[in-house]
Amino acid sequence: MRTGQIKKMGCVLMVFCLTFLAVYVLTSGENKKGEDILENVKRQVRTGDDDLQQQVEGINIKIENLENTIAMLKSELQLAKTKINATAYPHVKKRNYSERKRILVTGGAGFVGSHLVDALMADGHEVTVVDNFFTGRKQNVVHWIGHPNFELMNHDIVNPIFIEVDEIYHLASPASPPNYMYNPIKTIKTNTLGTINMLGLAKRVKAKMLLASTSEVYGDPEQHPQTENYWGNVNPIGPRACYDEAKRVAESMCYAYKKQEALEVRVARIFNTFGPRMYMNDGRVVSNFILQCLQNKSVTIYGDGQQTRSFQYVTDLVEGLIQLMNSNYSLPVNLGNPEEHSIEEFATIIKKLSGSSSKIVHVKAMEMTQGKESQILKELD
Numbered sequence: 083m084r085t086g087q088i089k090k091m092g093c094v095l096m097v098f099c100l101t102f103l104a105v106y107v108l109t110s111g112e113n114k115k116g117e118d119i120l121e122n123v124k125r126q127v128r129t130g131d132d133d134l135q136q137q138v139e140g141i142n143i144k145i146e147n148l149e150n151t152i153a154m155l156k157s158e159l160q161l162a163k164t165k166i167n168a169t170a171y172p173h174v175k176k177r178n179y180s181e182r183k184r185i186l187v188t189g190g191a192g193f194v195g196s197h198l199v200d201a202l203m204a205d206g207h208e209v210t211v212v213d214n215f216f217t218g219r220k221q222n223v224v225h226w227i228g229h230p231n232f233e234l235m236n237h238d239i240v241n242p243i244f245i246e247v248d249e250i251y252h253l254a255s256p257a258s259p260p261n262y263m264y265n266p267i268k269t270i271k272t273n274t275l276g277t278i279n280m281l282g283l284a285k286r287v288k289a290k291m292l293l294a295s296t297s298e299v300y301g302d303p304e305q306h307p308q309t310e311n312y313w314g315n316v317n318p319i320g321p322r323a324c325y326d327e328a329k330r331v332a333e334s335m336c337y338a339y340k341k342q343e344a345l346e347v348r349v350a351r352i353f354n355t356f357g358p359r360m361y362m363n364d365g366r367v368v369s370n371f372i373l374q375c376l377q378n379k380s381v382t383i384y385g386d387g388q389q390t391r392s393f394q395y396v397t398d399l400v401e402g403l404i405q406l407m408n409s410n411y412s413l414p415v416n417l418g419n420p421e422e423h424s425i426e427e428f429a430t431i432i433k434k435l436s437g438s439s440s441k442i443v444h445v446k447a448m449e450m451t452q453g454k455e456s457q458i459l460k461e462l463d
């Protein structure tokens with residue numbers, strides 16, 4: 083080989099080596115850069131993962147909060163619905179201001195009073211109930227609470243009251259023997275001081291007043307049936323005197339106010355009444371028999387059961403009270419059912435209607451004495 087050729091080959095070899103070196107240097111740099119990029123991307127993905135994770139967690143918390151809010155709104159809705167149902171009052175007649183009367187019912191949370199309130203409210207009047215809840219219950223008038231025409235006042239009528247009314251139905255008084263004998267002095271005060279307070283109010287505001295009196299003003303009557311002009315046969319010191327005599331005084335006071343003050347008065351002498359909301363444990367014939375039948379206990383008749391009684395349904399009584407108030411008749415009026423039946427018949431009817439397996443038993447009649455109210459051994463009607 084000639085020296086020139088060897089030089090040429092050497093040059094070519096050197097160029098090749100340099101090129102290889104350059105390519106190596108260049109490509110190894112590129113690799114490094116690529117790894118960095120890859121690492122960067124991986125880091126970003128990792129960071130992105132964390133961000134995403136945080137965002138998902140945030141969204142989950144928001145969903146949980148929303149679920150809680152929905153649950154809360156649901157329960158509020160339920161509550162609102164219950165409230166709406168609770169204030170779904172019975173139908174009330176629409177009356178304009180001039181036809182609407184402002185009526186006070188004392189003892190309006192009691193058995194008869196609450197039915198009277200229902201009738202007066204349904205007729206579109208404004209009704210104020212005054213009651214000390216001695217025997218009455220809020221439950222009896224709860225369906226009117228909140229109605230714009232209705233007001234319930236916890237007040238004892240032995241104390242005066244000052245309100246503006248057009249009519250007063252004065253019913254406040256315990257009515258069943260165990261209740262009126264429980265505190266005889268209070269019974270006397272309610273029917274005397276309480277009635278004076280109501281008459282005073284009626285006089286001040288020029289209202290008409292109806293007194294819920296009782297057939298008991300006839301006492302142990304010697305006349306059957308009793309007419310309104312019968313004066314009665316009452317023992318002034320007997321166990322029932324706190325009620326009988328106090329009601330007689332209440333009647334006398336009404337007529338004294340009528341005569342002296344020209345007050346418009348109505349006196350209803352109420353006979354035995356029964357119906358929903360009467361008390362199950364007040365020792366009366368109807369409630370006793372119903373209770374005994376429902377509990378399948380012996381239906382107890384005191385004596386031979388041939389003694390007769392009559393019972394009127396409470397809504398009939400209420401109709402009578404309203405008609406009497408709206409009439410121009412001011413003498414006492416008996417309100418009751420004139421049809422008499424024997425106690426034995428009542429027991430049989432109640433047993434049949436209730437489908438009870440109770441036995442009807444006869445026990446010896448014993449007189450109830452004052453102070454032993456719990457031992458109601460004689461039927462009290």
Ligand SMILES: NC(=O)c1ccc[n+]([C@@H]2O[C@H](COP(=O)([O-])OP(=O)(O)OC[C@H]3O[C@@H](n4cnc5c(N)ncnc54)[C@H](O)[C@@H]3O)[C@@H](O)[C@H]2O)c1
Pocket residue numbers: 188189190191192193194195212213214215216217218219237238239240252253254255256257258261272276294295296297351352353354355356
């Ligand atoms: N239910 C009957 O068979 C009957 C029979 C004759 C007469 N009455 C007369 O009818 C009226 C109502 O009888 P009822 O059967 O609805 O009796 P009730 O006991 O159910 O009602 C009497 C109401 O008067 C309230 N009251 C009692 N003392 C009061 C006071 N000092 N102040 C305020 N409120 C007072 C009681 O809490 C009760 O709500 C009574 O005057 C009663 O003498 C009822």
